[in-house]
Amino acid sequence: MxxxxxxxxxxxxxxxxxxxxxxxxxxxxxxxxxxxxxxxxxxxxxxxxxxxxxxxxxxxxxxxxxxxxxxxGMRRQSALVVHIGRTATATADAHDPTAGVDSRLELVEAWQALAAADQEVLALHVWEDLGAKEAARVLGCTRASYSMRLTRAKRRLADRLGHSAATASTALSLSTR
The missing domain is CATH 1.10.8 (Helicase, Ruva Protein; domain 3)
Structure with missing residues (x-):
């Protein structure tokens, strides 16, 4: 019909x-x-x-x-938060078992406070494990633009976590490629 x-x-x-x-x-x-x-x-x-x-x-x-x-999509989003949380927990002080829990809760809260665009850029990098060239293609932008977005998203996440961007990047294994 x-x-x-x-x-x-x-x-x-x-x-x-x-x-x-x-x-x-x-x-x-x-x-x-x-x-x-x-x-x-x-x-x-x-x-x-x-x-x-x-x-x-x-x-x-x-x-x-x-x-x-x-x-x-919601399951992927939740899995990303867990993945990032596990990475942060692994870097927490092994002598303080509550440090990992506190760190993970802080990370989840910081993640949820990020804008969707920042979450998307970080997700492509961490969850999808895409290099800058591939992630830029997904977003329909240049590699330089993607790298700038990733750097800014890391900085905003670090600010929400109360860390320096370098420390947060290292802790979350969010280094640029």
Whole structure:
């Protein structure tokens, strides 16, 4: 059932919006429901000429895939925080077992306070283990621009941790490549 007009799409939207909304509400975090539903119908609009006769299962599948992608992203983000925390804990004083815990909590708090752009640059470097050239390609910028962003992100993280940028970089193994 290729959709050729806006009126036809509106008809599909009205017919299936409530079902998709209920589907997503049962599966997604309440803060994400509207985004997932909106993205689902945006995908439907973009692929309107390819929608099957019964669009409902297609819409559910699309919503499901969007939720899975969002969950993978959140797991990667959490894993990065844990990875950085482990690195920081490894550099903590071995004679003070609470130093590692305190350091890790401080790091998680500092990470969460960073802007998303800083988190992305640091994640490409630490989690994805990309060199400057590859990370710059991912971000669509020059290698020099990426290196500057990485340096600034490290500095902001170090400031939040109360360390010098050099100390924080060493502790977190965030040296530039």
């Amino acid at each position: 290729p959709i050729a007009t806006e009126a036809q799409f509106t008809e599909v939207y009205r017919a299936h919006y409530e079902d998709v909304l209920r589907f997503v509400r049962r599966r997604a975090h309440p803060m994400n429901v509207d985004d997932v539903v909106g993205e689902t119908f945006l995908a439907a609009w973009r692929r309107r000429r390819e929608l099957p006769e019964n669009a409902r299962p297609w819409l559910f599948g699309t919503a499901r895939n969007l939720m899975l992608n969002a969950n993978r």
